[in-house]
Amino acid sequence: MPQPDDNPGSPPHASGTTNAGTAPPDPATVEKLRSTIGSLSTATLRQLDADLPWYRGLRPDERSALGLVAQKGIASFVNWYQKPVSPAWVLSDVFGTAPTELTRSISLQKALQLIRVVVQVVEDHVPFLAPAADQGPLREAVLRYSREVAFAAADVYARAAETRGSWDTRLEALVVDAILRGESSDALRSRIAAVGWTSQARITVMVGSAPPEANVGFLNELRRVTGRLAEDVLVGIQGDRLILVLGGVRDAPKAYPRISELFGDGAVVLGPEAESLVTASSSAQAAFAGLTAARAWPGAPRPVSSEDLWPERVMSGDDTARRSLVRTIYRPLVAASNGLEPTLSAYLTLGHSLEATARALFVHANTVRYRLRRVSDVTGWDPLIPREAYVLQTALVVGRLAASAAPAPTGTGPPAPTGRGSRPGTVPSR
Template identity: 80%
Template sequence: MPVTRSTAAPRHGRRAEPADPSTVERLKANIGKLSTATLKQLDVSLPWYRGLRPDERSALGMVAQKGIASFVNWYERPASPAWVLSDVFGTAPTELTRSISLQKALQLIRVVVQVVEDRVPELADDDVQGPLREAVLRYSREVAFAAADVYARAAETRGAWDTRLEALVVDAILRGESSDALRSRIAAVGWTSTARITVMVGSSPSDTNASFVNELRRATARLSEDALVGIQGERLILVLGGMDESAGSYGRLAELFGPGPVVYGPPADSLVDAGPSAQAAFAGLTAARAWPAAPRPVAADDLWPERVMSGDDSARKALVRSIYRPLLSASNGLAETLSAYLSLGHSLEATARELFVHANTVRYRLRRVCDVTGWDPMLPREAFVLQTALVVGRLAPPGKAVPERSASRS
């Protein structure tokens, strides 16, 4: 837990009386005994101390021993900066601030102070015991302030590092990385969710200060198991693990974005596989202005036609794969019926005359189109998606699809 000496000036530089020379000598002679007694008392008084790893016990033991030695120096020369924070905590690794809470650190300080105070009669004559006890208490207060300062600095450093690491993970996901380095970063950032991943993108608000980010994290914590937040200039990216799919969840998060469209990509199995979802979301964000009536937020898959027109090849492939080929593979001439229905102004009667079938047959086939593709040709917006799928499917390279009229009629 390294700290700088410049911030460690004692709060009370001098005592009212000079140190008693004989008491100083006794203190120096008993540093080893006090350290041994302290370590034994830590083991007896603090159950959590006994459960630490050997390296953590050793580091905390060094903190306790340095605290006693530093007290002796401070007692002898109270104006000296010898007991600065680095003297007490400099031997402890930074990782201790992760495994040992501030509350536990203060418990350790309390034990050290108690051991020294209990042995005051052995360390000083009767007339000096009072000032020595007062010095122990005053020093313990300074060390408590020092511990709080160490943990505050460690939290600030860790927070800044976690923010940078989180930004690196979000950037790697957007670039579609799938490497061991990304996996190690995901582990380091503390991601725990094993549920499916959703990437949500939109514009960032004009004021993206720390309070906004904290509010965003609280909102995502209520609606998902895990979340990463990325702010890249005017773009806000949320990577959500185990998103609550109940009604209104996406809408509540969309309220935290800036003005303009908000788009979420298709679910991904893991963070490592979230690249295509992020790319689909950004492609949808680019194309969303072509659909002014789009809901906010809108799924990237609902923007397939606009994405195709803006040059998104993944949307073209998705239309062929998810709509056009299933229609051709289905029976009852679904693709031919859908094509006639769309080209004849969505008229059941005109479609029936064109295909020489009954209107009820057309109606049945259109319901089958909805069953097969998930898109309802009776709804104008979804009919537009289906029509776009027919267009891009017909333009697919030769051999990628069979002719529509090869399907049998009913």
Template identity: 75%
Template sequence: MPQSRTNAATPAPLASPKTTARGAMPSSSKQPPATAATLDRLRSKIGALSTTTLKRLESELPWYRSLRPDERAALGLVAQKGIASFVTWYERPASPAWVMNDVFGTAPTELTRSISLQRALQLIRVVVEAVEDQVGDLAGGSDEASLREAVLRYSREVAFAAADVYARAAETRGAWDTRLEALVVDAILRGESSDALRSRIAAVGWKSAGRITVMVGSSPPEPSPSFVAEIRRASSRFADDTLVGIQGERLILVLGGISDQGSAFIRLSELFGPGPVVYGPEAKSLVEASMSAQAAFAGLSAARAWPGAPRPVAANDLWPERVMSGDDAARRDLYKYIYVPLVNAGNGLSETLSSYLSLGHSLEATARELFVHANTVRYRLRRVCDVTGWDPLLPREAFVLQTALVVGRLVAASRPAQERAPTRQ
């Protein structure tokens, strides 16, 4: 390839002093004026140049041949418009007509989705080379150098215009994707379950089929412009999918397919602002993630009642505080997951636990109260841990168990006899 073609394929730096803010050539350009003969030859050769260019696109760009007919036609029209606009620009380099509107104005917006910027620049390079090869025939004598320089200058303008088109398209897509993501997060928080939500979930590119967790906390006081991108990079190490929502002072993360929950929650909690960070229980799908979100927000409201809570803390670890703050979901969970299994297990587990907690966590006092050996008390307390997952020998977990007993008794007393949990010794 001649040296001139190499130059044509490489746009000049953006900091060039001869480029205005909009990329058009200033009126003070030192480009020699075009002669009438050269302009006439250029106008008469537009059709032939367009045909030659389209043939070169077919032969030199394999991806161009694989495009759909409508995409190929649109790109061919861009190439033809570029050649026709060059003639006008060559006649009046300081023309106010902006090449972005003139060349790319007829191209559908969908092209920026199917054609990458790299391919668009490859197309520009082929068009410029096709025109440059004909410079000798188009210009006569002294006009050849001027015409060749004009081709190089014009290629720079078109390259800048292409970059501008793709930058604007990227900004538009980014803004729309952000709004769509915010709608999905808001729908999850409100518990919306509809076909519209499912279509939005598909539109944001969510792929995880299960293991969904919602994590909430305060947002940083002054987040940087790259804050959301930083969250996405950090979450991508642990989760398959992430939705980010910022609602005022609250930061919401919807995480799907988490591989290592312990490390993930600790690492991501560092990106939240000051204060508690709470993650909800795991949901089976994104549509069902509203229960995880509601539990997380209820835990966030009640977390201040437990000054020693870890950061982050599970919403289920805050069951007692959530019950005291009026959370019915926590009350139902304590009854369902602790009280009912404990009563159904029988063997005096609920009575032993109740006595142990009311007698100051004393094994000997509990044994005397129940007329059993202290080892029997130890065995039953171990069984309580096996049945409920909470260890009564640990102060915090004993508090959870005691709250579950209180809640369970109140719920059982308020229900008809046939709905109460069965009791057996």
């Protein structure tokens, strides 16, 4: 009865052939390979230094880590050549504890260049490592081995990218949370640097509802769109709310409406501009206050500036909005004199009628027009536009209440008003 090895149609015997179905390598060739691991490693390092300029520019510790990878690769090839096994060994035997250092030192493209040099060195030494009859199988083994190492290297980089992406997402969430809480510390500055924020332009916080499908695909699309419209962006999702911290927005009148399309249903609110991420907390707080009050203005544009929502914010109990109305509208009006505050008050009280206001003040209608234009110049809000007239009327109310509660400050004049043109992304309600 014939033995299994005598039957060419039977599967290879485990002890007689490799798992690839090829004849086992010559023991003398294996022993020669083992004895030349050191010299092959030395030749490989010399070749890396000669062929790869970027390798020569690495720090000594980085060169050492890559040299160790190359040496392990050659040693593992000998084991694999003797008995090919599953490619899972590559991750542990070749790279060992090096994946972190490797992926930080060089890109995947450079890693593949390194593998190519190692394989070329081994292949060039084939005539000295095996007799003529064994050189063909040995070269084939080198090529198959290089394929396994290349795939393993790609796997290492993919795993490292996934880990780095998860860490970056968590770090970004921590930065956004710190901005919302108003944290200002060296730790926050360190985190900001770690997330790669580079924009030196003014910062705007944009808040609204998150869409139902706020998954990885949505976040990728969000970053792609905002990456074309702003220099930098941080993304935070807290429950059903989406927070964007934008730096260096290009062409704001077009950019903000485009970005707002990525939010879910409901209002989208822009906070006032901030000088930096560390000082962006006030912008975030104003944006969230505006988001809470926005339901009181059903016809609000999308997006809407948190400053356009000052009246609604005052009515919802936002003391910051009340102080802003007094500081930027009421006090400049009173300080401007020339009858601006009485003229505005009469105009608003008498149904926005120029003629009725002129009769009540015993002046010509053109004088009323002139004074109302001056109101717009001083405050940045135009009383001839109904929505802005509502903001001015609210400022008069809260300003009079503040004046009756405490005497007006003396000394230098009030701070200069911000003016409508300085509010980012404002959509006029004309």
